[in-house]
Structure formats: C-alpha cells, structure tokens
Amino acid sequence: MNMVERATPDPEFEALLRHIQESRGLDFRGYKRTSLRRRITLRMEAVNAENFAAYRAHLEAQPSEYEELLNTVLINVTSFFRDEEAWAVTRDKVIPQILANAEEDRAIRIWSVGCASGEEPYSIAMLLAEAMGIGEFCRRVKIYATDLDEEALKVARLATYSPREVDSVPPDYLEKYFERTNNHYVFERELRKCVIFGRHNVVHDAPISRIDLLTCRNLLIYLEAETQALVLPRLHYALNVDGFLFLGKAETQLARSSLFRPVDMKHRIFAKVPQEWRRPINGSFTAGRAPRLDVPLPDSHLMEAVLNEAGTALLVIDAAGAVALANQPARMLLGVGEADVGRPFQDLPISYRPIELRGPIDEAFRSRRGVRLEDQEYRLNQSEVMRLTIDIRPLQRADGSVHAILLAFHDHTGIHTLRRELEAAQENLEQSIEELQSANEELETTNEELQSTNEELETTNEELQSTNEELETLNEEARSSNEEMESVNEELRIQAEQAAGYRLHLESVLRSMNAGIVVLDARHTIQSWNRWSENTWGLRAEEVAGTSFDKLDIGLPVLQLRDSLIAVQSGSEEHAERQLEGVDRRGRRILCRARVTGLIDENGANHGLVLVFQDITEERTNEDFTRHLGRVLGAALNQIYFVDPKTLRFLLVNDGAQKKLGLTTQQLMQIALPDILPRISADDLHALFAPLISGEQAEIVFETAFRAADGSEFPAQACVQYFPDEAPPILTLIVQQTGNRAEIGAGIDRR
Template identity: 45%
Template sequence: MSEVPRDAEPDEELEDLLEFLRDARGFDFTGYKRSSLGRRIRKRMADIGIESYSDYRDQLETNTDEFSSLFNTILINVTSIFRDADAWTYLQREVLPELLAQLGAEEEIRVWSAGCSSGEEAYSLAIMFAEALGLDEALTRVKIYGTDVDDEALRDARSGLYPARTLEPLSAELRDKYFEQNGSQYSFRSDLRRRVIFGRHDITRDAPISRLDLLVCRNALMYFNVEAQTQIIDRFHFALREGGFLFLGKAEMLLNDADRFDVVSMRQRIFRRRPGGHATPYQPTGVKLRTGFGGEMQSVARNRQLRDLILDSSPGAALAVDTEGIVVFINHHARAQFGLTASDVGRPFQDLEVSYRPVELRSLIDQATHERRTLRINGAERRSGEDLQYFDILVQPLAGTGGLSAATNITFTDVTVATQLKAEVKRVREDLETAYEELQSTNEELETTNEELQSSIEELETTNEELQSTNEELETTNEELQSGNEELETMNEEMRIRSEELDEARAFLEGVLTSIAAAVVVLDKDLTVKSWNRGAADLWGLRADEASEQPFFGLDFGLPTGRLRPVVEDCIKTRKRGLPVEIAAVNRLGRSIVCTVHCSPFDGHRGGVVLLMEEDRSDGAS
C-alpha cells in the first residue's frame, strides 16, 4: 500500500480532516506540527488499510469507535512517576522552599499539571508537597489540577492504579507510604488522591486555570507549532500569579520571554513569572491567529510568533546555551549544518560535536560570559567528508534580569566561498608577485645582456679595426713574402746551379780519386774517415761504405794504424806535410807488404788530413 505523499505545501485533505475532528469531537489539532501529526494519522490509516485522508474521514463518520483509536495514536502518553529525576529533585530542593516562603501559613497552594496523561505527573506533585509540608497540611492546603484532552488517559488517572514497573523510580519507603498494593497493581492512597482533581482540558482552546503557584507542562509544547506555542505560553502567563513557577520539559524553552519570565534553572527548564506589570488578558479564541483580530493578546502572540519564526529561519546557523551548559535553542540552519535535531535541545552542550569542532567553544563561552563581551573567531576550519568549510563564529552572552547572564548565543556564518576566494586571490597575488619579480629579474638580465652586447659590439668593432689593420699588415707581409719568395726562388735557382756545380765537382773529385791507383783516405779533424777511394778498397779489402764515417784508428785492416797516429796528429796540428812513413802491412790478399804513407793537411775540410798509401815494390824488383 502506498503512503500518502508528504508535500511541502499544506495538504488540503489533512486540513479538512483536522477541522472535522475539531467540529465533531472538540479536539483541535490545528496547532500541532503538521509533520508529526500527519505521520501519526497516516500510521493509523495504514493499520486499517486506508490510503487517503478523505476516505479516512468517511471511516470516522461511519465508525465512531475509530475516534478513540485515532486519538490514542495521536496523543502519545509517555509519562512516569518523577520522570527526569534530576529535574524533580531540583524542584523539590530549590524551588519548593521558595514557593512556600511566598505564601501564608494557611494559604491555599494551587498547582496545575497540564497534559497530565494517565496521572503519574499529578501524583508525583502530590507526593512532593506531602513530603515538604507533611501529609496533614498537604491534605488541607494543596489543590492539584490534572488536565488532558485524552479521556481514556484521564480515566486511568482518576483510578490511581499503576503496575509495579511504573513505581520503580520510587524508593520502597515512598511506595509503601503513598501506594497500597491491589493484586498485581498499586493504588494511590485515597485521602491524598482527593486533593488531585482530573478533568478534560485543551490548552489550545479552553480557559486556563488561574491564580496558580506552580504550573507543570512537561514535554507537551514540543508537539505544537510556533504559533500554537506562543498562545499557550500567553495562557500560562495569565494563569500564574506573580512569582508563580513554570516547569517545562527538557526539550522546551522560553527563549524570547525574558520580559515576562525569569530563569530559575535553564538546565531543569524552571521559570518564574516576573513581578510587576499585568497578566496578558485571557481571550477564549482558537489557536490560529487571523489578520485584523484585535486585542492585546493577539498582538503580543503575533509578535512573539514572528520573532520565533525569524530566529528559526535566520540565514546563519545559530544555537543558544544556558548558564549551566544546556542547549536551549537550535535554529533550522544549525540543525541542517551540523546534523542536529530538535531532540538535542535540552542536552549538555559538551555532548555535541559542535562544542569542540570546528573550534573548542566551551572555553570561549566561559570567557564571553566572564568578560561580558562578544567574542569573534574568524575562519574556523571544519572538515565535512572530503570538503573543507570555514565559519566566522560569534559568541555573544545574553543578559537577563539585573544584567546577569542568562544564556550564550552562538552564530555560525559560512564563509567558505569567501575564504576560498581570498585564498585564491592570495595565491594569484603571490603568483603575480612571483611573476613580477621574475619579470624584474628578467628585465635586469636583459639590461645586463644588452650592456654586454653593447660592450661586445664595441669589442667587435675594435676587433674589426684590429683585423682590418692586421689584414693590411698581412697584405704587406704577403707582399713581402711574395718578394721573399721571389728572392728564395732566385736563391733556389742559384743553389740548384751551385748544387749542380758541386755535384759536378764531387763527381770530378770522385773521378779523380777513383782514377788514382794509390789508396787515398781523407780524415776530418776528429780522425773520422770521410773518403775511402777504390785504391784503398783494392789495397786493404775494405769497402768504402764499411769505412766511411768510422774512426780511422778504430778500423781493423792490414795496416797497423797505431804507428801513423803521431804523424797524423802532428800534421793536423802543424798543418804541414810530413815525411813519408814506411810501415810493414798485410794487403787484402794476405801478403806482407811495405806500405809508404804520405800525410798531407786537408785545407778544404776543416783541418783534416789526406793519407796517400802505396805499396813499396822496390824490394821486390831487386
């Protein structure tokens, strides 16, 4: 079965059904929050197999028993004896003594438990006053009114019968003192029960009970929309006497009523009607405000409603924390931004992630409260998955009566885009500065390069001039070289001619030496053989190539040259021809001969000598 669509716009069929319930049975649910109300009605429709609101209205018209089932579904009766024990303990120890001190010793104490459901809250009040005053005084002074719109719940309340598990918050002593066991259940004591009056009452439509000392309405306001809550609080203000106390649920708050209520304990949601002024006059009208409806109550309610709507829909995320560290307000943007819900109102602020991320806020709250000034944190960074968010956070203490701190308002302005743009601008600026510095450096380098180029051009011009001068010098040198070359060619020709002449002279001399039959040996001044003619080769058997350039006195041939050394050295020294010397020798054939040696100075070869050696044949002839 498909579910009825949940449109953002008001559902006309749902509104018609609510008007039918109001007209047919007197239950006015028009002030309830449409989201939760529609969800509960659809749940009941699903249980009986109906899909549309119009079909369900037909079912109600034909089956009157269905009203009871529907109301039980809508009116969730969640309650218990001394529910939220800490709050009740504070009420008993701190508030009740002050309340009793304001009244005369015999003055009646009027208490209203609005939205009492099955009566546990009303009986909790009876026990609390009986313990504070004593049972006898409570039976004469205390009057407690318990009201609700659920008739079945009221029947249970009047019976005063509860199962054992309902009484578990009570100590055994209190249970035995105020309850009597009746089979498997416990019954509230009858004498004190008579001081508790139960009746049907719609806090959105019916006249409020007046002259109250204490009004308890816990966890009921949260089911109404802002407009309905505004009128209900106006009725409660009218119902309380000056100095009377209002006790709300932990998820409920009077954030914009500092002009009419003082905060007794924000943590426990206990407020006191401020003395002075006048109560808002009660007018028995419906919850819905209509344009043009006169009266002071409607004007105040409309202004408070608009103020609450503006706070909840303000563009920035905002939340408020009371002086005891309890969250008392979270607007729409804060719930969406930080994953909070309406049920987080009433929780300790330190239990929420937003208290320490993106920044540690608890110490800032303490500082702002102590110094009584607004603190600002710019650019707080918060990581959400892969994304980074940046917030400007304002921590603003709110002053109550007498200038005392009542709460701290914390607003978060999302500056992610601005921060990213600033970072981008900063990066671009840094890039531009870097580029400018590089450009400046490049410009300086270009100027330096230009100067170097100018210098190089000047050097090149100088070098060019030098090269031109060198070229001229080279041309001159070339001309000189050409002239020298011509001279060398002339000299070369002369040398060639002389060489030819020398060759001819050498050939002539060699021819002369060769043609001489005697052995002729030419020595230089170092006594090295410079010439060895054919006659010497024939005489001694030593070829010219074997003797040339060899030390003469180192040659081994048939002539004992040692006897010639003095003669040769003397000839070199005196430069005079010496007398012939006869020396016994052995020729190339191994025959002993007498060799006559003539030593003459050789003027043409740096002081050498010429040796003429002949075999003496005179003895053989004879």
Template identity: 40%
Template sequence: MSHEDDEVEPDEDGSAALGPLVAETPDPQLTALLEHLREQRGFDFTGYKSASLARRIGRRMAAAGVGSYEDYQDRLSVDPGEFDALFDTVLINVTAFFRDADAWEHLRTEVLPRLLARRTGRLRVWSAACASGQEPYSLAVLLAEALGPEEFADRVKIYATDVDEVALATARNGLYDEREVAGVPEQTLARWFEPVGDRFQVRKELRRAVIFGRNDLIQDAPISHIDLLLCRNALMYFNAQTQAQIVRRLHFALEPHGVLFLGKAEMLLSHPDLFQPLELRRRFFRKVVGEPRRVAMPLTGAAPADAVPPEDLSRLWEEALLQAPAAQVVIGRDGVLVASNRRAQSLFAIGPRDAGRPFHDLEMSYKPVELRSSIEQVLAARAPLWLRDLSWQRVGQRPVSLDVQVVPLLTSDGEVLGVTVIFNDVTRYRELQDQLEQANQHLEAAYEELQSTNEELETMNEELQSTNDELNSSNEELRLRTAEVGELAHFLEAVLGGLRAGVAVLDDDLRVLAWNERAADLWGVRDDEALGRPMGDLDIGLPFDRLRPLLVAHANGLPAEDVVRVEAVNRRGRTVDLDVAVSPLRRGGAGADGAIVVMTVVG
C-alpha cells in the first residue's frame, strides 16, 4: 500500500504534523464492513482516518450501484471480484520516479554521501509502502551511480514492501510505459532502462538489488538494521493512534545513524523523542538514540494500572494545541514557519504544507500587522510583546479585532528556540461592548438580540471551519484520483464523467466509440455489442431516423438543434419519453470528429 501523491486530501489533506486532526466517530455499519474485510481478506483498514476511508468506499459503492454499507457487504459476499475493485479504490497506489525532484536531489548530493561515508559495509535500505516500485528503483539508480555497478551489487540491499500484492507484482517486473517514465532524465533512462516493445524495463542489475515483499505497516514486524528508510506520504492517511504505532516501528527499524525520508505531506513534530529534523523542508529526519521520553505522572497515589499511557497524553497535548480557540503559529529562530493550529490555518488561509516556508514570505507576516520587526524585537529582548486593538478587514468578510501576543520560546538554559505568535480574536467582545453602550435604555431587548447574535456567530464559525476542512479534504482526494486515472481521464471525463443518463459517443460515420452502462441498461445492448457498429444498426427502441439529421450535422460541426424530445421503447418494452441532447465531439482542432449523445428519461 502506498500513498505517494503529495499533490493532494488533504482530508486530510497538505503537509501535516503527524497526529490527530479531527475527532472521528466511525459509522457502526462502516465498522462492521471493515471487520468483514479483515476477516475475509486480511486487510485491516481500521487504522485509517475514517472520513477519508468512508469517502473512498462510498465512491466504490456508487460505482457498484449500492446504497448502504450493509448492502455492499452482501455484494462482497456474492461477488468476490468486487474486493479487487474496492482495494484499488482504497489503496491509492500513486507514485512516480524521482517524485519531488528537489528532495531527491538533496538525497543524492547530501544524505547519501554522508551515509555511504559512514557505512563502509553493506547498506540496508527499506522503501515502505512502495506501490508499483518507482521509488525503490529511483533509489537504486542514485546508489548505482554513486558507487558504480560492481560496488553497488556488493554493498547495497534494498527492501521494498507494500500491502498490495497486485502493485508488488508490477514492481517485480520493473516494466513501465512511456507516461510512467516521463520524470526520468533522458540520460538516466538510456543507461538504466531497456526498451521492451513500447515500454521500458529497469535493467537486471538494479532489479537484482531490490527485494519486494508484502508488509503491513500496522500489523507486521518492521525490517531491522536499516540505514535509510523511505516511507513517503503513507502515514498521513492513518489516524493518530495508528500513526504513533507506525512511527515507533520505523524508529525501531533504523540504525542509530539511520535517516528517515518522508513525503512532502508529512512532518514529525509530535514525535520529538523519536525523530529530529535533518532537513525539515525536504522531510529528512534522523533517529533520536536513547530511551523514548517518559511522561511524568502526577503524584496522586493512583496505582500504575490507572496511569494514562504516554502516547495518549502526547495525543491529548497535541490535540489541545491544535484545537486552541486562539490562532497560533510557531516560528523558528531561523525565521521558518514551524507549525500552526487549526484556527490560524482558517483565519490566514494557510495550511500544514506552509510549514517549512520562510515566515517573511507569508502574507500573515505583514497582515493584519507588521510582525517581522516585532519578532526581531522579542528575540533580542527575550520578553513578550503585546500588540492590542488591531482592526483587520478581510476581502468579502467582516472586520476582525485582534490582540496579538508575541512570546519568545526559550529552553531552561535560556537558549532562544524561536517565537510563538498568538492572535486573540476579540471581535465579539468589541461588538458586545458597542452594543451594550447603545442599549443602556433598552436593556432587556438588547440582551435578547445579543444572545441571538452570539449564537448565530458561533454557528457560522463552526460551519465555516467544517466547510473549509471538507473542501481541503475533497481537493486532496480529487488530486489523488486524477493522478490515478492518468491520461484516460481527459477523454472519459469529457464524455461520461458524472452523467447518469445514457451516453453514446459516435465518430463522424455515426459508429459507436463509447457506450456507458446507463445506455446498456436503457436499451439492453451491452457495450461490446455496440462498440464499432453504426448506431442506426443497433436493435434498440430509439427512433433513429428522426435523430440521424441532427447527429450528422453535429458530427460534421454544422449548426443544428441541441436537444430533441422523442418517444422510445426501452429494453423492458415500456414506452418512455427521452430528451436526447447532441453535441459535437472535438478531440483537437476546430472541426468536429463525431457527436456525443446524451439520452435522459423524462419523468
């Protein structure tokens, strides 16, 4: 299983400090379905974020024409082949050679030379959640070029694992089409790949160095004594408890000098006892050697069995920071944005992906107030600074009143780590004060009005925050799905995407190029029976003679009616009224290459 798409949902959503983002309460029927998948196929999805998981399963259910989890579980019981379609939807195996070129260049020029100089013997590398193999083969190319083919064969062993056996089968072959090798430099392609028909295969000397195998990051033991561990954009899809479990396994897998390479969408700010950043912007981390930090328990006389586990306290602490009502950001002493809570992300239109950017590049560094000079003053004086009664008018939104506090972050020894900036939204209090001043003579009426206004503002605030989270999540899912379908999406989305009507795509000779499931259901003609035949020759209850002039006109780019209503007979022998919409099919250039026919049952 790999989730290597860093151009995406969020849901769940951009670069994120690994940890809880939202409180999730799974649907009992969804939980029952997940238990069924674990019992029948050994896939345990209970550690995934339930909102994201529910959306992906819902997408597959919609494609299968099933309306409830319970009905879908019945469908899986009678149609074992549906398991494969479901896993293809949930296990988003999206990857590419040298994905995030800047990070791979840093790996080539900085990380690998240090590792190779320190590790004079065999180098052990683990590519976890490797999908169809592009990531471990990219690494093999870098190591072979750094060491030379002979030393590479003697010194390097790469373990590549995933939970998806179908993806692993593709990876073992090392055979990729032209689109899949588009990101490989031409010189690298010529040296390390061999043409096989219209595809390219990774050379045998690289394939021999990579051992592919199934490994579930949640359930299976980690590979040990690893010098370099790649686990890119997989962690962000798990809930906080599962993330913590996996991160500890990755920590165990690494040698003391080991390096962890994460994806662009992930950070480890909530696990400072396990990993410290080597290069935060490019997501390289070093293992922290020694005992993981212990959380001191209060001296209340409670028995050890009553103590809260350290990971739960860590999660509670992080969740408290993320959900704090005041917007808050943390800036390192080097001027880089380190973290932000949810309120800050909503207020300033920033996201977890902005972590690692220079603070002065962000609009919030000078709006609603110039903060750069204030931060410099706080760092120099090592004392907090208040900026009060600031008014901020955002485009299209109500003015906001803010009290801003800039606080230095110091170690116990007085060393400056950075600053935290807290934006206290005092808008409600300013409004309340103004309204109370105007309502001295009408106290009772003013009280009811203020109460109603306060409740409305609270509701709007919750709805806006929820909508923002959902939009970010949906955007991430959309990018993942777009990458997954590849080039075919450009054609299929134009013709069939999202339509529930019967659709036929015709060439300029009115022969059927595409025939969707709704058309098959409407007329009782399968797509394999319709494809390649003139639509007029199909034995269906559509008055084609009436439509032929309209179709011919559109197929040749001539002006004609766009929609016509006709009476037809469906596959069940029933008379139905149809709205038949026709538009020209254009696959490039100004002319028409055919026609798109959309048949909608009226009533």
C-alpha cells in the first residue's frame, strides 16, 4: 500500500481550479496542492477574500486579478547562470558533445521550458556563441523559450535588465553580449533574434521535437507525481536520440527513471535513453493431454526431496502444456495437488491468477528465452495478499530444443513491503525536498521583493530626506522672507507714518498758507481745496471735490483762466500768471493773482495742474503807497541814505543826496558811509550805531562834516534809525545841512 498520506481534496478549492481552467485555460490541476494552495492563499489575503468561493467571485468581478494570480503561482525566480557549477558542466561537457554529435550545417535546437524573464535562454545563447562564434551561432542555432506567464515573456522579449539582474554575468560576457543604455543592460540584438519566445503549457501542449538540449529547471518540483509521470515522457519524446536534459538541483525524479541516464547526477544533467516498446503477446496452449517427459530424472526421490525443501514454489510444464512437476511449496502456495500433475496447465487457476501466464509460457517456448514477471499481486484470501515475482525459464535439451518450462514463484512480499516503504520514504523525502525548494524559491522571491522594497524605501527615505532638506531650506527662506516682510512692513509702517505726517504737515502747510491752493487733474476736476479757498470763496473742500473747475460758481471769473490752464497742460508754457478781480464770500472786492503750474511727477510727466491764488488787494495798495512815498522821498531836499549795518555800504540814496554829494547812484553803490565822512572812521561809526542795533536806543542824532565829490565839505546833522525787521535789516540816515538850517532860521528870525 502507498505509505504517503494524501489530504482529502477540498471541494471549494477544486472548484476554484476548474473555474480558472474553464475561464482562462490555466490548468493548475497537475501542480502540487500544498504549494498551489499556499500561493493562492497569498492572493486571497491580498484581496481580503475569506474563502475560495469568495476569491472565485473576486476573479469574476476583477479579471485583472488573473495576472496577479499567475505571477504568484508561477514563481519567476531566475537569474543568469543560476547554479554556476551546473552551468560550468554544461559549458565544458554538454555543449562540446552537442556540437560533436551535430552533423555539419545541421540546425542546433534548444528548448528552455519555464524560461520566465529570459535569463536562462540568454545564458545558453552566450555559452553557444562562445563555443561556435557569433556568426555560426546566428546561422545554425534556434532557441525556443516557453512559459505560461505572458507578462514574464514580455519582459524576456525586451531583454533589458537592471545592473543588479546582470550581476551574475561574467564581466567579459557582460561587455561582449550586452549594451548599456540609461543605466540598464540590453542583450545583444543579433543573438536575441535567434531566441523565440512563446506561451506553452508543457503538461497539455504538444512538445517541441528534435531538441539537442532541453532545460527544464525547477519546474517539475511544483508538479504532482502523476503529472510528472505525464511530463517526463513528453520531454523524452522532444529530445533527439543523443539529446540532453538539464534539470534543477532539487529535482530528483529521474534517479529511478528508465527514460534517462545521468551524465552528471550532482548537477542534474541527463542523456536520453532510447526505448523499445513491446507489444503484449497473446496465445494459448493447445488442448488435450500430452505424454509425460520420456526421460525420467535420475534419482527422482532425491530430486523431489530437494525441490520440496526449496523455499521457492516450482512448477514444470512440459511441451504438451501439462503440469509435469509441482514441489511442496507450490502445492501449498498455489493449491496444486497430486491430482493436478499431468493435467493441462491451462485448466488450473494458477494459469491465469495472479496473472495470465499462458502467453508468456508460449513466448518462452518459441523464443527459448526467459521471461520475468515482477511484483505480481496474489491474493490468498480477503485479507492476505502476497507479492510474487514469477520467473519463466525454458528447460533445453542438449540440442537446444525446449522440452519443458520451469515456473518459479518467488515470494517478495517482504521485499515489496520494504520497497514500498522505501519508495514512500523516498517520495516523502523528495516531496519534502521539493517543498523546501519551493519554499526556498518563494523565500528567494520574497527576499528579492524585500530587497526591492528596501531599495525603494531607501530611495523614498533619501527623497524624503531631500524633501525635508528642501523644506528646511524653504522654511529658512520663508523665515528669512518673513523677517524681510516684517522689516518691509516696518519700513512701510514707518513710511506710512511718515507719509501721514507729511500729509498732515502738507495739510497744515496748505491750511496755514495765506494763499489759495487748488489742485486739478487732467480733466480739470478739483482734487484739493485748502482752507484759504474755503474762507475766501465760501465753499468747503468736500463740496467742490470732484467738481469741474471750469464750472465752479464763485466770485472769481474762472473762465478767464481757461486759456492759461490749457497752455500749461499742453506744455506750451511752463507756467502762467494772471490777475483777476473778484468778490469774496463777504462781498468785498478783491484783486487776486492766479499762478498756474503743471502737476509734474518724478519722470517729468504732467498729471494735472496746481493753481495758487493770492489776495494782492492790500499789496497793490501798499505798492501804490510805496511808489507814492518813493516819489515823495526821492524828490525831498534832505539827503536820505539806506546803509547796510554790517558793511556800512550804501543800499539806496535819494535824489537830494546824489545832488548834494555830486555822485550818481551807481557811484554811491561802490563806496561806503565812512568814505563821505572824513572825520569819523568805520570803527567809530560801528561803535556809534551799536546802541541802535542792540535796541537800546530808537534813534541817534549827531553832527559832522560830509565831503562831496569835488572834495568840499559841508556841516550836517544826521538822524539815524535802525530797522531790523526789514529784509535785509537797514540803517536809515536823514541828513540836513546845518548851514542852510541856520540861514533859514536867521531869515525867519529876521522876519
């Protein structure tokens, strides 16, 4: 009996496998259930499916899940020259033998079963190209690379690998057979043309034939024993007579197979063993009793005793097909009695139970060669079963003719039991090895995924660090910008305060100015209207703001200024000035001086107009009075001098002084007061005028001699006053000749 206990099939799991096969043609029934169940469970956990029925529903709702499932079930763990020692044996022993066996110009055909992402067929291509040369390789070699995983085949066709994936490629091969582009390595184009990738199921699809080297590494370990028994003959059929099979290091299925012989058992390299299939032989003995052997055995009693003591059940069948002899073990084991000796063998139950023996006996008679029937089940009763090995040997005469057949029934029940136990133990061991290998493959896949995840995490960490540094830089820049903004805000606040101060100051200046200030924009709309204008014309600033100046109704004829406004605004005149008569808000007639200038910005552009109005009514009156007073003073007979108190130079003199001194105004402007006072020095004059300048005295009167232009001198009295509020401050001298005054006085007295 089979010592391996098999788990009871799970109906839901089997239903899921049937659904996958029917919907997508993916037949996983030949895969080992433990490994297959474990991998499908991984996908169930990934999509949160509670059971196989729920996962089946998920597959129906999300067809894209089939690709993820296929990638999980078909563990694509591969690399260039994986198991380096095995590839070295392939390079040194197998490939030279293939090239030696191949006739000249015969195509060399390679088949890589389960090629995954292409590393294995490309590894074979490099070894063959090294042995044959690239040109000969491209001319003669065809490499068929097949897999169930279409996504893996797409990667294989691209033949583009990362630096980590080509790490196991020898440096000289890497330089010779790969081209580096964008931090990746691309397999040589000409060699790649000789590798044909395709989807193929080795369990169900017809095998590719006439193969010189077939690599099927780490695929059989995932298949059930029954499926392996189906696949191995297919691989055997695919190979040429002298073809080689290259398996994975954990695959021990061929250790007991008669289809292949080991070339290198350690590295799982096998050669094909040609098979001869024999048709079953049908035949029967002729009916009727035949005569006994006509030559009796010498000392028959001794021979019978010997045969009875033998531990093996023996029957002798003569040429007529009758039982000629049955020893004691045969009688006990096979139920052949004394009465059966001489009967036709075909009439006895032993002739067809445990196996049909008439055909092999007939074959032994004809071919004169022995036949061995191993491991035949012989049931003694309902509970007891024996395992027999039946040897059918022809007994030949001296002339070589067969005169009888010896049947030996060997009881190998114990050996069979031990063999079954050994096979079961070996099968358990192989299954454990395969499961360990499968687990190792999965661990390698997980390790690679973890390494990839770790690299991604490291990259992400570096990116996060870089982002953090950038954020810190941005934070510092933001902090710096914030400080700058605060500084700018502070400056703006100060400027705003200053501007407010300037505005208040300007408003204060405008309010305090004894003139009307009106600011117009380019359309002559009033923008500013100061307090003088309010007090003079009786309109508040808010009443006139936004009003056209041309339409302003005040006691001033503003339309008379229109030409001046246009001239200044157009730039034909820099400024314009007009005098207008008007009436203020109290009804008083006034005379205004209106000055028009442009509102110029820092770039020299004109944005409006500034009008300055001054009430010059009193100024005009004062000017008239001043002109009248000037005429009076100028025509006066007394000498009147206006002198600079610091330099004592003449600022202005009247006509009486010019006539008395005999000097013109221009001549007097060139000299100073001491020049016409011969008896008083400049220092004496400063000392004399000091009480006036200090404010101690209001006037000073003194008498002295004055010298005219002709050198003559005349006595005179000078009355001096100081006017500090004038601009500039002045000393005024009113001089009267004393001689004339006496004469006049004498004349008066005489009258």
